[in-house]
Amino acid sequence: xxxxxxxxxxxxxxxxxxxxxxxxxxxxxxxxxxxxxxxxxxxxxxxxxxxxxxxxxxxxxxxxxxxxxxxxxxxxxxxxxxxxxxxxxxxxxxxxxxxxxxxxxxxxxxxxxxxxxxxxxxxxxxxxxxxxxxxxxxxx
Amino acid sequence: xxxxxxxxxxxxxxxxxxxxxxxxxxxxxxxxxxxxxxxxxxxxxxxxxxxxxxxxxxxxxxxxxxxxxxxxxxxxxxxxxxxxxxxxxxxxxxxxxxxxxxxxxxxxxxxxxxxxxxxxxxxxxxxxxx
Numbered sequence: 001x002x003x004x005x006x007x008x009x010x011x012x013x014x015x016x017x018x019x020x021x022x023x024x025x026x027x028x029x030x031x032x033x034x035x036x037x038x039x040x041x042x043x044x045x046x047x048x049x050x051x052x053x054x055x056x057x058x059x060x061x062x063x064x065x066x067x068x069x070x071x072x073x074x075x076x077x078x079x080x081x082x083x084x085x086x087x088x089x090x091x092x093x094x095x096x097x098x099x100x101x102x103x104x105x106x107x108x109x110x111x112x113x114x115x116x117x118x119x120x121x122x123x124x125x126x127x128x129x130x131x132x133x134x135x136x137x138x139x140x
Numbered sequence: 141x142x143x144x145x146x147x148x149x150x151x152x153x154x155x156x157x158x159x160x161x162x163x164x165x166x167x168x169x170x171x172x173x174x175x176x177x178x179x180x181x182x183x184x185x186x187x188x189x190x191x192x193x194x195x196x197x198x199x200x201x202x203x204x205x206x207x208x209x210x211x212x213x214x215x216x217x218x219x220x221x222x223x224x225x226x227x228x229x230x231x232x233x234x235x236x237x238x239x240x241x242x243x244x245x246x247x248x249x250x251x252x253x254x255x256x257x258x259x260x261x262x263x264x265x266x267x268x269x270x
Contacts, residue, residue, distance in 0.1 A: 004152035004160070008241055010210060010267065012144035015180050020144065022267075024212055026238045032219045040155055043162065067233060071150060073164055080172045085243070090229035091250065093243025096206055099166045102148055103240045104224070104232030112230070131155070 004028040031067035053117040059107040060136035068132035073100035075125040084117040171206040181268040192255040201246040208269040212239035223255040
C-alpha cells in the first residue's frame with residue numbers, strides 16, 4: 001500500500017480584510033477504505049498544437065464509481081491562453097495560463113471521459129496525472 | 141486588485157519507485173489577463189439529508205469566467221462521501237478529508253451540486269473566488 005498526500009494552500013493578504021491562509025492535506029485512499037491508492041499514470045507533459053477537443057483521460061470500467069484523483073495544469077505563460085475542461089460534454093471550466101485543478105474523478109459511466117480543448121494551436125503545454133484504483137487495459 | 145495564490149503539493153515516497161514530490165502555484169487571475177480575482181465567498185455547511193442540493197448556484201457569477209472553487213469534506217469517515225457534480229454530471233466523490241479545486245465556468249445551469257452519502261450530519265467547507 002502506498003501513502004500519497006495532496007496538500008492545497010490558499011493564500012491572500014488582500015482579497016478580504018482578514019488574511020486568507022488555508023492549508024488542507026488529503027491522504028489519497030481507495031474509495032471507502034483507508035488503503036492508499038497505488039497506481040498512477042505518472043506526471044505527463046503534452047504540447048498541443050491544435051484546438052481539437054481530445055480525450056485526456058478515458059473513463060474505463062475498472063474505474064467507474066471509484067476514487068481516482070486527477071491533476072491538470074496549463075503550463076502556458078500567455079495569460080490569454082486556456083484549455084477548456086469537460087466531463088461527458090459538461091463544461092467544468094477554463095484553465096488559463098498557470099492554472100491547475102485537482103479533482104476526485106468517479107468516472108460515473110463509460111461516457112464520463114475527461115476532455116480538453118486548447119484555445120490556441122500554437123504549442124500549448126499541459127501537465128496531468130491520475131492516481132487511481134485501476135484502469136481497463138486495451139487488448140493489443 | 142487582490143493577489144491570491146493556490147499551491148498544490150503532491151507527494152509520495154512509495155507510490156512509484158522514485159519518490160514523487162512536486163509543487164505548483166497558481167495566481168488566481170481574471171479571465172485572460174493578469175488582474176487578480178477580487179471577490180470571495182467562504183462557507184461551511186452541514187447536511188443532514190442525502191438529497192442533492194446546489195452548493196453554489198450560478199446566479200450572480202459571470203459566465204465563462206475564470207472563477208475558482210475549493211470544496212472539502214471536513215469529516216473523518218473513510219466511508220462517507222459527498223458526490224460533487226456540475227448540473228447533472230457527476231465529477232467525483234469527496235471522502236472524509238478529501239478536497240478539490242476547480243476552475244468553474246458558471247455558465248447557465250452550471251450549478252455546483254452536492255449529494256451526501258448519508259444523512260448523519262456531514263460537513264463541507266467551500267470557497268468561491270471570482
